[in-house]
Amino acid sequence: MDRAEDLQGLLAGDAISLRLGASTTIANYRVPGYLAALRRQHPDARINLTVGNTSAVIADVASMRVDIGLIEGGCHHPDLTVVPWTVDELVVFVTRGHALAQLSCAVMLADAAWLLREQGSGTREEFERKLLPHLGRLRVDMELGDSESIKRAVAAGLGISCLSRSVVVDLLASGDVVEISGLPVLARTLYRIQHRARSLTRGVTALLKILTLETMEDGAVEVRNNCKFERING
Structure with a gap:
């Protein structure tokens, strides 16, 4: 059906269409650049x-409510193919002046008030x-469903958090928050499904x-062409 509809649209000179699903951080900080590149190549694209x-x-x-998904976590659904397409770095951070900004250890981090995304994120x-194996325990003080809310809450001194570097790069640059050092490397693979x-x-x-060849603008990382191998879960 997909190919028949595509062929019909192609013969009729119709614009391409795309139904994209994206997890929150990817949608907010990566997808706009991808869609801009798509529109440059296909000005009439329906998205x-x-x-x-x-x-x-x-x-x-x-x-099948969307044609393709871009996600930050793992996927083990038996009906889906999972392909890695780039790497994202996570950062643990606090407001400037916080005690953990000067000195941190596993006990201090475990006892800190953590502001985290919701389960399923x-x-x-x-x-x-x-990080949980490194800390041994965790005190989750707040769960917020939006990364922007979390980073602003941390900057206001409400606690400590861990988000993608792309989310907090502006506050790190301004000095409103500082990165906690001495932790394990927090790099994750992002996937398309x-x-x-x-x-x-x-x-x-x-x-x-675009995902494999386009270099993102405005300081985003270059998308690595690592989609030559495919892992099928299930």
Whole structure:
């Protein structure tokens, strides 16, 4: 059906269409650059973006509500293919003047008031996988469903958090927050996911070219062409 609709649209001279699902951090800090590149190549492209946490995007791809998903966490759904496409760095940070900004140890970090994303978030999942074994325990003081809210709350002195460097790069540069050093490297792989039963549409094909070849603007990292290998979960 996908190929038939695509062929019909191509013969009719229709614009490409893309239904994209993206987890929150990717949607806010990476996708705008991708969509700008897509529109430069296809000015009449019809684009629909659905934003949610990693679990929500997986559900949307599995139910075929979107053509392709970009997620921050792992995916083990048996009906989906999972392909790594770039690496994202996470940063643990506090407001300037916080005691942990000067001196930190595992006990101090474990007892700190943590402001974290909700369960089901790829950022939360990776944080717990990488840091919880290092800390031994964790005191979650607040759960917030938006990274912007978290970074502003940390800057206001409400606690400590861990987010993508792309989220907090502005506050790090201004000195409103500081990065806590001496922790394990917090790098995670970002993935694109697609339903096994869906064929590649022209819209998805155009996006994939951008994901693998386009260098993001405004200081974002270059997307590495590491989609030559594919891991199929399930």
